[in-house]
Amino acid sequence: MSHKVFKDAAAALEGLTFDGMTVMSGGFGLCGIPENLIRALRDSNARELTVIGNNVGCDHHGMWLVLANNQIKKVLASYVGENKILEQRFMSGEIEIEFNPQGTLAERIRAGGAGIPAFYTRTGYGTKVAEGKETRQFNGEWYVMETGLVADLSLVKAWKADAEGNLVYRKTARNFNPMIATAGKVTVVEVEEIVPVGSFDPDQIHTPGIFVDRIVVGAHFDKHIERRTTRPRTENA
Amino acid sequence: MSHKVFKDAAAALEGLTFDGMTVMSGGFGLCGIPENLIRALRDSNARELTVIGNNVGCDHHGMWLVLANNQIKKVLASYVGENKILEQRFMSGEIEIEFNPQGTLAERIRAGGAGIPAFYTRTGYGTKVAEGKETRQFNGEWYVMETGLVADLSLVKAWKADAEGNLVYRKTARNFNPMIATAGKVTVVEVEEIVPVGSFDPDQIHTPGIFVDRIVVGAHFDKHIERRTTRPRTENA
Amino acid sequence: MAWTRDDMAARAAKELRDGFYVNLGIGIPTLVANMIPEGMTVTLQSENGMLGMGPFPFEGEEDADLINAGKQTITDLPQTSYFSSADSFGMIRGGHINLSILGGMEVAENGDLANWMVPGKMVKGMGGAMDLVAGVKRVVVVMDHCDRSGASKVKKACSLPLTGKGVVDLLITDLGVFEIDKQAGRAALIELARGVTLDEITAKTEASFSVALR
Amino acid sequence: MAWTRDDMAARAAKELRDGFYVNLGIGIPTLVANMIPEGMTVTLQSENGMLGMGPFPFEGEEDADLINAGKQTITDLPQTSYFSSADSFGMIRGGHINLSILGGMEVAENGDLANWMVPGKMVKGMGGAMDLVAGVKRVVVVMDHCDRSGASKVKKACSLPLTGKGVVDLLITDLGVFEIDKQAGRAALIELARGVTLDEITAKTEASFSVALR
Numbered sequence: 001m002s003h004k005v006f007k008d009a010a011a012a013l014e015g016l017t018f019d020g021m022t023v024m025s026g027g028f029g030l031c032g033i034p035e036n037l038i039r040a041l042r043d044s045n046a047r048e049l050t051v052i053g054n055n056v057g058c059d060h061h062g063m064w065l066v067l068a069n070n071q072i073k074k075v076l077a078s079y080v081g082e083n084k085i086l087e088q089r090f091m092s093g094e095i096e097i098e099f100n101p102q103g104t105l106a107e108r109i110r111a112g113g114a115g116i117p118a119f120y121t122r123t124g125y126g127t128k129v130a131e132g133k134e135t136r137q138f139n140g141e142w143y144v145m146e147t148g149l150v151a152d153l154s155l156v157k158a159w160k161a162d163a164e165g166n167l168v169y170r171k172t173a174r175n176f177n178p179m180i181a182t183a184g185k186v187t188v189v190e191v192e193e194i195v196p197v198g199s200f201d202p203d204q205i206h207t208p209g210i211f212v213d214r215i216v217v218g219a220h221f222d223k224h225i226e227r228r229t230t231r232p233r234t235e236n237a
Numbered sequence: 238m239s240h241k242v243f244k245d246a247a248a249a250l251e252g253l254t255f256d257g258m259t260v261m262s263g264g265f266g267l268c269g270i271p272e273n274l275i276r277a278l279r280d281s282n283a284r285e286l287t288v289i290g291n292n293v294g295c296d297h298h299g300m301w302l303v304l305a306n307n308q309i310k311k312v313l314a315s316y317v318g319e320n321k322i323l324e325q326r327f328m329s330g331e332i333e334i335e336f337n338p339q340g341t342l343a344e345r346i347r348a349g350g351a352g353i354p355a356f357y358t359r360t361g362y363g364t365k366v367a368e369g370k371e372t373r374q375f376n377g378e379w380y381v382m383e384t385g386l387v388a389d390l391s392l393v394k395a396w397k398a399d400a401e402g403n404l405v406y407r408k409t410a411r412n413f414n415p416m417i418a419t420a421g422k423v424t425v426v427e428v429e430e431i432v433p434v435g436s437f438d439p440d441q442i443h444t445p446g447i448f449v450d451r452i453v454v455g456a457h458f459d460k461h462i463e464r465r466t467t468r469p470r471t472e473n474a
Numbered sequence: 475m476a477w478t479r480d481d482m483a484a485r486a487a488k489e490l491r492d493g494f495y496v497n498l499g500i501g502i503p504t505l506v507a508n509m510i511p512e513g514m515t516v517t518l519q520s521e522n523g524m525l526g527m528g529p530f531p532f533e534g535e536e537d538a539d540l541i542n543a544g545k546q547t548i549t550d551l552p553q554t555s556y557f558s559s560a561d562s563f564g565m566i567r568g569g570h571i572n573l574s575i576l577g578g579m580e581v582a583e584n585g586d587l588a589n590w591m592v593p594g595k596m597v598k599g600m601g602g603a604m605d606l607v608a609g610v611k612r613v614v615v616v617m618d619h620c621d622r623s624g625a626s627k628v629k630k631a632c633s634l635p636l637t638g639k640g641v642v643d644l645l646i647t648d649l650g651v652f653e654i655d656k657q658a659g660r661a662a663l664i665e666l667a668r669g670v671t672l673d674e675i676t677a678k679t680e681a682s683f684s685v686a687l688r
Numbered sequence: 689m690a691w692t693r694d695d696m697a698a699r700a701a702k703e704l705r706d707g708f709y710v711n712l713g714i715g716i717p718t719l720v721a722n723m724i725p726e727g728m729t730v731t732l733q734s735e736n737g738m739l740g741m742g743p744f745p746f747e748g749e750e751d752a753d754l755i756n757a758g759k760q761t762i763t764d765l766p767q768t769s770y771f772s773s774a775d776s777f778g779m780i781r782g783g784h785i786n787l788s789i790l791g792g793m794e795v796a797e798n799g800d801l802a803n804w805m806v807p808g809k810m811v812k813g814m815g816g817a818m819d820l821v822a823g824v825k826r827v828v829v830v831m832d833h834c835d836r837s838g839a840s841k842v843k844k845a846c847s848l849p850l851t852g853k854g855v856v857d858l859l860i861t862d863l864g865v866f867e868i869d870k871q872a873g874r875a876a877l878i879e880l881a882r883g884v885t886l887d888e889i890t891a892k893t894e895a896s897f898s899v900a901l902r
Contacts, residue, residue: 003707028522028523028541028543028545028559029541029545030538030545031522031538031539031541031545032539054559077599078599078600078601078602079598079599079600079601080598080599081598081599087596090596090597091596097597099597099599099600101600101601101602101603101604101605102521102559102563102600102601102602102605103521103559103562103563103566103567103602103604103605103609104563104604104605106558106559106560106562106563107351107353107560107563107564107567109560110560110778111356112782113778113782114344114777114778114779114781114782115358115359115778115780115781115782115783115823116344116356116357116358116781117357117375117376117378117380118356118357118375118380119348119353119355119356119357120353120354120355120356121352121353121567121608122352122567122608122609123567123604123605123608123609124604124608125608125638125639126586126636126638126639126640127604127635127636127637127638127639128591128635128636129600129604138354138355138384139354141354143354143355147375159539162767164731164740164767166767166769168440169440169556170440170539171439171440171524171537171539171540171550171556172520172522172523172524172539172540172541172542172556173538173539174440174523174556174557174558175522175523175558175559176558176559177558178558178560179558179559179560182778182779182782182784197766197767198766198767200769201441202408202740202764202768202769202770203405203406203407203408203411203443203770204438204441205769205770205771206440206558208739208769208771208779209731209739209767209769210709210731210733210739210779210784210785211779211784223538223539224538225536225538225541225547226541226545227541227544227545227546227547228536228547229530229546229547229548230530230531230532230533230534230535230536230547231529231530231531231532231533232532232533233532233533240493265736265737265755265757265759265773266755266759267752267759268736268752268753268755268759269753291773314813315813315814315815315816316812316813316814316815317812317813318812318813324810327810327811328810334811336811336813336814338814338815338816338817338818338819339735339773339777339814339815339816339819340735340773340776340777340780340781340816340818340819340823341777341818341819342773343772343773343774343776343777344774344777344778344781346774347564347774349568350564350568351563351564351565351567351568352564352566352567352568352569352609353567358781358822359781359822359823360781360818360819360822360823361818361822362822362852362853363800363850363852363853363854364818364849364850364851364852364853365805365849365850366814366818396753399553401517401526401553403553403555406770407753408738408751408753408754408764408770409734409736409737409738409753409754409755409756409770410752410753411737411770411771411772412736412737412772412773413772413773414772415772415774416772416773416774419564419565419568419570434552434553435552435553437555439526439550439554439555439556440556442555442556442557443772445525445555445557445565446517446525446553446555447495447517447519447525447565447570447571448565448570460752460753461752462750462752462755462761463755463759464755464758464759464760464761465750465761466744466750466760466761466762467744467745467746467747467748467749467750467761468743468744468745468746468747469746469747470746470747
């Protein structure tokens with residue numbers, strides 16, 4: 001087995017966590033979050049964390065566990081609803097939140113991983129998001145300068161990996177994971193299954209192994225659904 | 238069959254070409270070039286073209302045909318070797334060439350397709366490439382500002398398409414094609430095969446159909462190899 | 475009288491065209507998905523990374539790995555593709571989506587939109603709304619004309635923090651429809667809702683607007 | 689005496705480490721692929737969109753859709769992945785490649801590299817060289833010490849247009865090896881090629897350098 005594969009989530013984070021570090025985590029809501037690694041991050045007790053991700057979990061799930069354990073100092077996210085502790089600590093000033101438009105956040109992370117220190121986007125021009133940022137015109141339209149983001153540690157959830165670290169994601173659980181995989185000084189991935197090298201079609205690998213430092217098969221997946229919406233079986237569709 | 242599928246390359250370019258237009262074309266060397274669409278572009282006789290792509294064909298192949306037919310005014314490329322007519326016309330001043338580092342070119346096209354008017358890169362800092370461009374420091378390092386690129390028409394080669402325009406590329410024939418597919422006001426794709434909608438695994442589509450306006454099955458593929466390199470069968474490997 | 479939520483969604487559905495790629499926001503805009511005219515092909519984008527969004531799953535067939543931007547369980551279709559958030563917003567920011575239909579708190583006569591925060595209240599974040607209004611070719615806002623106190627949400631200038639500056643092309647309220655010329659910064663009333671008079675809508679609208687009823 | 693092309697490639701191969709992701713340029717650097725030490729895992733990147741480059745194909749098994757950045761037909765391996773040029777150069781620019789070994793026309797004592805154009809001659813373009821030297825963590829240049837006229841290509845300052853400014857970490861020539869401190873802008877001679885004396889290399893080098901032979 002490759003040196004990239006670790007026996008459990010705690011082992012996969014061993015030696016990587018420290019107070020004051022920046023951690024990025026994949027997922028959209030609770031979909032495609034590295035839930036086993038998040039539990040290991042909580043158990044690491046690293047404090048004063050800056051956490052970057054689209055959300056910060058929701059009540060009792062995902063990054064909420066780290067938040068509830070008083071480990072988070074600052075958050076960069078696009079949406080933080082359904083998270084009472086975060087609301088309280090934000091309103092009381094205990095936690096700083098930097099709100100990013102979702103697409104700007106995604107692009108900032110991609111830029112960080114791709115060696116691009118800054119780029120311009122129309123998103124947020126003329127709004128609070130642009131306050132304190134450089135704005136300028138290209139071809140008569142106004143744009144805001146946004147900077148690339150990197151992290152000390154990236155936590156990623158993929159569907160399957162091989163021992164080289166090649167990754168495949170599943171459905172909308174892909175979301176922020178591929179960019180976050182590229183933007184960590186160290187990238188740790190949890191998967192549902194490790195398949196033999198050569199199992200993937202080389203045209204169909206979402207994240208090449210070069211971006212992945214450590215891999216672990218998640219011990220337990222909750223995959224909690226936030227809004228279970230269905231249609232009755234009687235309906236014709 | 239969908240309204241996106243056209244009967245041949247000439248029909249697929251019908252009404253889209255005009256003098257003075259900007260055309261982007263996928264491919265690296267002769268690998269993954271839209272050779273049928275390039276022949277149709279030659280037959281369109283549109284002139285004063287600005288052509289954007291990593292290369293401009295090589296002697297007797299690919300975009301060289303359009304060049305030899307005196308249709309090209311300006312080229313943006315990263316490498317133009319093995320192309321005698323281009324050498325002559327460049328040295329004589331008949332054709333303008335803007336050399337772009339390969340990664341900068343790829344990123345400029347991606348940026349154009351993604352609504353990013355400009356970004357910063359370390360590539361080319363302190364070289365001729367940076368002349369006349371804004372340079373600035375981020376975190377103590379110097380970067381060059383590069384702008385996004387779009388085209389009036391993008392010509393793309395993919396392996397397979399469905400009638401919705403979902404595309405899959407094959408091996409290193411992918412190269413510049415996915416970004417070029419996003420950066421054309423109109424994007425026309427040639428493929429080796431059109432498969433029924435639903436044939437592709439939705440996790441495994443390289444270019445979603447939203448970027449594709451017209452599709453044609455190429456009538457004839459040369460797939461000329463520039464440097465045929467082999468090893469003897471006697472060798473153990 | 476005025477329009478119901480379904481009426482407003484039905485009016486928004488008239489903005490659809492065959493072959494359109496459309497992003498629908500949460501609330502009334504979501505209802506538009508059920509009002510796509512027979513024979514028209516409209517592909518729905520979900521900004522969390524999906525093109526070709528299908529209906530809700532049958533009970534017991536929910537997949538935690540398959541949700542829309544409102545975090546509802548959904549299904550896919552034969553033509554569906556999945557992609558990353560960066561690719562999804564490249565699609566949005568790059569102007570590849572034809573139409574975005576979303577809700578609003580306030581719309582100003584110049585096309586400014588506010589729909590993400592109220593000062594003093596908990597801020598949940600803008601999600602993808604700022605990217606959508608900045609990037610999508612045509613932006614349609616659907617919202618109630620007045621707030622619960624009866625004050626106009628169709629303003630001379632937004633009082634709430636903006637989601638986008640000069641971004642709204644069409645505003646559909648329960649009282650009528652306004653077309654906004656973003657370049658000129660002016661609104662025109664083009665339709666009245668069922669049973670609504672010009673006098674009534676004028677009385678209930680803070681914004682100035684021209685009248686160009688169709 | 690001095691080193692042959694194979695000797696220079698062998699010396700460059702000593703820069704490889706287990707687990708490294710490496711990009712090899714055209715010419716002598718390509719030879720390094722055959723000199724990966726037994727038991728060491730090194731993954732080769734080809735900047736046209738491939739990680740995990742295999743050997744040349746057997747005759748008759750060439751695939752026009754599978755070439756390397758030198759446009760040679762190649763093969764893939766069980767661990768290979770393919771990706772777009774944008775993703776490939778994201779990998780390069782983002783500092784994910786451990787080592788780039790490439791050729792040069794001139795290297796200056798401060799780490800400047802020139803290897804893409806000669807004024808007055810046909811310019812073919814820089815291809816991916818500027819991106820590689822700007823983005824890869826460690827850049828090793830392999831080139832002849834002197835040109836055909838005997839003039840030093842190891843310069844005080846490059847006379848040819850630059851490929852990158854302050855980018856070379858290690859220079860391997862047929863006469864020896866120089867380590868370059870890019871921050872300080874200084875070169876140090878750390879090895880002499882077989883049969884080459886300090887006097888000889890000093891006489892044939894325009895650049896100033898300290899001597900720190902190992």
